[in-house]
Amino acid sequence: MSDASLTTAQSGDAEFGDYVALLKPRVMRLVVFTAAIGLIAAPVGVHPVIALASILCIAVGAGASGALNMWWDADIDAVMSRTVKRPIPAGRVTGDEALAVGIVLSVLSVMLLFLFANPLSAGLLAFTIFFYAVIYSMWLKRATPQNIVIGGAAGAFPPMIGWAVATGGITWEPVLMFALIFLWTPPHFWALALFRNDDYQNANVPMLPVIAGTRATRNQILIYSLILAPAAILPAFTAAGGPVYLCVALWLNAKFLFGAHAIWRRDDAAAEADGFRVEKKFFGFSIAYLFLHFVLFLVEAVLHGFGLQLQSWPVLL
Amino acid sequence: MSDPRKPGLGADSHEIYTRRKGRNLAMLACLGGVVLMIFAVTIVKLSAGIDMRGFDHTFETVPGADQ
Structure with a gap:
C-alpha cells in the first residue's frame, strides 16, 4: 500500500472487512441477541427459517444505521481515541461509500423484513434506523447532554421488533x-x-x-x-x-x-x-x-x- | 505486470487486485446468501399455505362463501 492510500481513502480500495466494520459488529451482536430473545419470548411460534431471516434483517438494519452514524460522525471519530481506528477516519473507506452502504442496506433490510414477517416489524425497523441515524446522530448527539437518554431508544427497539415479527403486535x-x-x-x-x-x-x-x-x-x-x-x-x-x-x-x-x-x-x-x-x-x-x-x-x-x-x-x- | 522502472508499483497493484478479488468474492457470497434466504422463506411460506400474492385491485369471491 502506498503512503498516500494510508491517509486518503480511494473508492474501491477497502477490504470487505472494512465494510463489515462500518456495520458496528459488536452492536449488531447485541441487536441479534435481544431481537432473538424478543422473538423467542413471544407466545406465538415462528418457523425457524422465517425467524432466522427476520433476525438477520434486524441485524443488517441496525448495522446500516451504524454505517450512517459513522458517515455523519467521521469528523468526531477522527479525534476520539476510542473511534480513531474506524474505517472512515483511518482512511480505508470513503464517506460516500459509507453513506451508500448505509442507505442500500437500510432499504434492503426494511423491504425484506416487510416481506418475511409483517408491516409492523418492518415499520419499527425503519423507525429505529431513522431514529438512530437522524434523531440521535445528526441532531441530538451534538445538541444536548441528554443525547444518550433519547438516543438509547434506538438500541431498545430490537426486542420489540423481534416480538412484532412473531406476534404482529405489541x-x-x-x-x-x-x-x-x-x-x-x-x-x-x-x-x-x-x-x-x-x-x-x-x-x-x-x-x-x-x-x-x-x-x-x-x-x-x-x-x-x-x-x-x-x-x-x-x-x-x-x-x-x-x-x-x-x-x-x-x-x-x-x-x-x-x-x-x-x-x-x-x-x-x-x-x-x-x-x-x-x-x-x-x-x-x-x-x-x-x-x-x-x-x-x-x-x-x-x-x-x-x-x-x-x-x-x-x-x- | 510489475514495472521494474517503478519500484513498488507492481507490488501495490498486485495487492489492490488481490484485495478487490477478495472483496468481490465476499460480495458474491453475500448476494448468494440473500438469494438463498429469499428462496428458503418463499418455500416455507408456500408450504404453510400463505397467500404470497399482493393485492391487485380486484376482490375475489371464495367459492361456496355465499351459500
Whole structure:
C-alpha cells in the first residue's frame, strides 16, 4: 500500500472487512441477541427459517444505521481515541461509500423484513434506523447532554421488533423489554463517560460530564438506576416472566443499585486516586446486567415451553 | 505486470487486485446468501399455505362463501 492510500481513502480500495466494520459488529451482536430473545419470548411460534431471516434483517438494519452514524460522525471519530481506528477516519473507506452502504442496506433490510414477517416489524425497523441515524446522530448527539437518554431508544427497539415479527403486535412484555434497555443506557454510558471524559471533550460532544460536570453525572446515574430497577423487575409479573426471572432480577438490581450508590458517594478526587476503579467496575457489570436480564427472558421462555411454570404465578400485565 | 522502472508499483497493484478479488468474492457470497434466504422463506411460506400474492385491485369471491 502506498503512503498516500494510508491517509486518503480511494473508492474501491477497502477490504470487505472494512465494510463489515462500518456495520458496528459488536452492536449488531447485541441487536441479534435481544431481537432473538424478543422473538423467542413471544407466545406465538415462528418457523425457524422465517425467524432466522427476520433476525438477520434486524441485524443488517441496525448495522446500516451504524454505517450512517459513522458517515455523519467521521469528523468526531477522527479525534476520539476510542473511534480513531474506524474505517472512515483511518482512511480505508470513503464517506460516500459509507453513506451508500448505509442507505442500500437500510432499504434492503426494511423491504425484506416487510416481506418475511409483517408491516409492523418492518415499520419499527425503519423507525429505529431513522431514529438512530437522524434523531440521535445528526441532531441530538451534538445538541444536548441528554443525547444518550433519547438516543438509547434506538438500541431498545430490537426486542420489540423481534416480538412484532412473531406476534404482529405489541403488548406489555416488549414495552418492558424496551424500557429495560432504554433506562439502562444512561447509567451505562455515563459511567463510561466519567472515565473517558477527555475523549468527548476533545470531540466537543456535549456528554453530561462535559456540560453539567461529574457531580451531576453521578447524581443522574443514581436517579436512572432507581427508575431502572422497578422497570427491570416488573417483567417478572408478565407472561414472559416468572419466579426465576424475579429472583435473579432482584439480585441483579440490588447489585446495580449498590454500584450506582458507590459512584454517587464518590467525588472526582477519590475516583482519580484509584483510577476510576468503581466506575469501571460498574460499567463492566452493567453489560453483564443487561445480558443476564435477557438470558432470564430466555430461561422463562424455555421453562414455559416445557410447561414448567407456576399456574398460580401473578401475571399483572 | 510489475514495472521494474517503478519500484513498488507492481507490488501495490498486485495487492489492490488481490484485495478487490477478495472483496468481490465476499460480495458474491453475500448476494448468494440473500438469494438463498429469499428462496428458503418463499418455500416455507408456500408450504404453510400463505397467500404470497399482493393485492391487485380486484376482490375475489371464495367459492361456496355465499351459500
